Amino acid sequence: MTDATLVTPTQKFSDPDLTADGKRRARVPLAQLRTLWINTGTLCNIACRNCYIESSPTNDAFVYISRAEAAAFLDEIENDGWPVREIGFTGGEPFMNPDMLGMLEDALDRHFSALVLTNAMQPMMRRHVRDGLLALREAHGDRLTLRVSLDHYTAALHDEERGAGTFDKTLEGIDWLAAEGFSIALAGRTCWGESERAARAGYAALIAARSWPIPAERPDALVLFPEMDAQEDVPEITEGCWDILNLSPSKMMCASSRMVAKRRGDTVPVVLPCTLLTDVPRFGMGATLAQAAAADGGLFDQGTVKLCHPHCARFCVLGGASCSAGPVG
Incomplete structure (x- = not known):
């Protein structure tokens, strides 16, 4: 890792091959593609204070992906023998996309596991969506x-992040999912200075009070994401960091995941290294999984991802977080 005292933040993450102090930047090859994420669009029914990709009721930087466009990637997985086990859906709020139920049906009918990241509010609770989910x-x-986003187990802190009244509406959605026998997970945040132990205990008490079938002690059932303050200075990740941190590149999210999304104005979706690297167009790896695996030059080396974005350090390497159903590490 580079020493943050020796370089300015503006110098960091600019060179794809070298850190600001001249060390070789860490890289993550695709070990095995296990999860394909589909970004359903960045439109959301709410605007969270610190949304990872700035989703909101007005942000359509990523437009709704269609059922046919998503199915083309499922076809490629089957035709080319990609070892994908899980199809993840993220947004924005996935249930705002009119093709969401159809895309879920296609993934499940092909015997993939499906994971949907949702706020469990009004878009999911519409009658036709509930009937389709049932x-x-x-x-x-x-x-x-x-997996329902419940940023904190108290209304005050959850609503501080997501807006007044959102806590109660989200609990109503989780209550319905639990009563109907769905497999549920929760996603919280660690931005209030609590220890992980205290946070899990707080969620466990809420879960018990609501009789939700969620084991709070399991990292894949209650995922606690690090805060993503874009103004915070974070160190760059060098090749030497793997030994220093006792980490393997194979444990990083981009070693087993890719995401497809459709930018406003594009005619076809693009493959991205992960769910977070959405704000820089040059992170596009191509229009197919095959093109992404061969992406070369700039930020990629024959499909290997060079860790030259602050999110790589903040969220994955130092934060130890992953968006997929299984925990990193």
Whole structure:
């Protein structure tokens, strides 16, 4: 890791091959593609204070991806033998996309596990969406999991992040999912100075009070994400960091995941290294998984991702977080 006292933040993460103090930048090859994420669009019914990709009711930087566009990637997975086990859906709020239920059906019918990241509010609670989810749960059982964003186990801190009244509305959605027998997980944040032990204890008390079938002690059932303050100075990651931190590149999210999304104005979706590297167009790896695996030059080396974005350090390497169903590490 580079010494933050020797270089200014503006110098960091600019050179794809070298850190600001001249060390070789860390890289992560694709070990095995296990999760394909589909960004359903950045439109959301709410605007969170610190949304990772600035989703909101007006941000359509990523437009709604269509069922046919998503199915083309499922076809490629099957035709080319990619070892994908899980299809993840993220946004924005996925249930705002009119093709969401159809995309879920396609993924589940092909025997993938499906994970949906949702705020469990009004878009999910519309009658036709609930009816569609019930039919999918009946047909596919626990291969469908909904991970609900509940930033804190108290209304005050959750609403501080997501807006007044959102806590109660989210609890209503989780209550419905639990009562109907869905596989549920929660996603919280660690931005209030609590220890992980204290946070899990607080969530466990809420879970017990609401009779939700969620084991708070399990990192894949209650995912606690690090805060993503874009103004915070973070160190760059060098090749030497793997030994210093006792980490393997294979444990990083981009070693086993890719995301597809469709930028406003583009005619086709683009493959991205992960769910977070959305703000810089040069992180696009191509229009197919095959093109992404061969991406070369600039930020990539034959599909290997060079860790030249602050999120790489803040969220994955130092934060130890992952968006997929299984924990990193």
